Amino acid sequence: MIIILTSKSIGNNDKGTLTTSSTKKRRDGRDFDELRPLKIEAGVLERADGSAYLEIGDNKVLAAVYGPRELHVRRLLKPNMAILRCRYNMAPFSVEDRKRPGPDRRSVEISKLTAEALNPAVFLEKFPRSTIDVFIEVLQAEGGTRCAGITAASVALADAGIPMRDMVAACAAGKSDGQVIMDLSEWEDKEGEADLPIAMMPRTGDITLLQMDGHLTSDEFEQALDLAIKGCQIIGEEQKNAIKNRYGD
């Protein structure tokens, strides 16, 4: 198992491309366009076909992929392609107040949108009448777990040897304390004005997930989207490094 760490280089950027009203430091000392420390490791589980472990800030996420494998639920079977099923689950100990175990409204929603975010990237037509199952377990949560989950799931899919058009990277942007910022922490998400998580394929630039809650003016939205895309591009590079590191390159 090889571990890669990046955090230093992310902060250095040309501030001329993006204009913000102020450049004050954030609560955790980050710049407005700085990611939390990111670590991705591929192939951590022995029994799954593919797996990945991801840490971003204090988030800890584990993703496992099984398949393509035989599908026994006949009504879900598609004769011309595989289906992609996702399950996002938070461990009871992942949050401050113990979460009741089992699926809830939120995790059902995130499971669905994770599957939809990954779907366009996978060549499902190569495995007709089968299923690919993705399991995402959040071990520790600190804001932005859906993005962390999608990023980890994509690395696990590649590790399982499933053909894909591109990796899928996800990153959030938003507005907190009157400032448009990249990669919101839990505090910034709760106390902030807006949250905009996106998932995209870094090579093609296709956005496969875009959600927003809170209020942003159209100018702020453009800024936030640019920041989120930039975040995805950095995360995409890290995903590639994680896979290459697994094979000692």
Place this chain on the structure above:
Amino acid sequence: MLLVEDKQIVVPGEILAEGDYHSGRGTFKEEEKVCSSLVGLVAVRDKKISVIPLQSKYIPKRGDVVIGEITDIRFSMWNLDINSPYSGILPAAEVFGKEKRELNRAFDVGDVLFLRVVDVDEVKKVKLGLKGRGLGKFRGGILIHITPTKVPRLIGKKGSMINMIKDQTRCEVVVGQNGIVWVKGKPEMERVVQKVVKTIEEEAHTSGLTDRIRDMLMELLEEGTEKTETEETSKKEEEDFKEELIQ
């Protein structure tokens, strides 16, 4: 314009070449660019670029020989697990001909068979057969699972790798295209083969593997003989110690 080197590790979505290149296995073409769709090693042949996957599932192909385990007995056929997204069927007619007999007399659930893929149809129904040399039921031995893409590496050029393993350990070894390996021999030799096969799987993408595996085999075999010796000596010591205690 080629953007990668031969045998370089690539990831899904990585651009391999632009312009006048053809896309081979494990790649696809988008806007005049050849991209990788897998994690694997690049193989460039003239103007054709392919990616050899490092990890994959077995997709049944007509003519392949595979190892399968019987999971179910139906009215006139057996269902088999062939380590693939598609399960296989073995029709009773393949075994008995026109004669009618009870199926569970021949093979029962849990039996491991060596089979040939007779046909794969449009709905991915995998028909298996037992007609051919060496095909049939295995008795005893152990099974080892590897990634199907690494099967050619395990066999080696004209069987160089697999024959070396067979000769050194005096085990019977059968490799199915679906990544299942059956080994039968002395129990300690079976363990040696298992270790060696797993190493080959892990290091399949490196060069000079056959020589390294030869060294590893030698080492393991020597270790095996040494271990029995040391065990004997330690047993002797123990007995001496006991005698001392009694005295």
